[in-house]
Amino acid sequence: MEIARLFNGKKYMWDGNSYQQRGEMEEKASAYRERGIEVMHLENDGKYYLFTRREASGVSTE
Structure with a gap:
């Protein structure tokens, strides 16, 4: 599996796991979402396979 993938023009990173059962994958996805991760x-x-994305916040480029 590729480490990064584009969905709707946005870059998501693979979480590194393969899930055999849809329910197992959905539980992990729910846990990510609770932490504010797309x-x-x-x-x-x-x-x-799950791919995750989080917007950087509070980062200054100065």
Whole structure:
């Protein structure tokens, strides 16, 4: 699985895990969302993969 993937023009990073069951993947996705992380998923060859994205906040470029 590629480490990064674009969804709707935004870059998401793979969380590094493959999930055998959809329910297991959904539980992990829910935990990410509770922490304010955007989540997208992909199903490939009967396995589920999560890709996450978080907006940087409070970062100064000065």
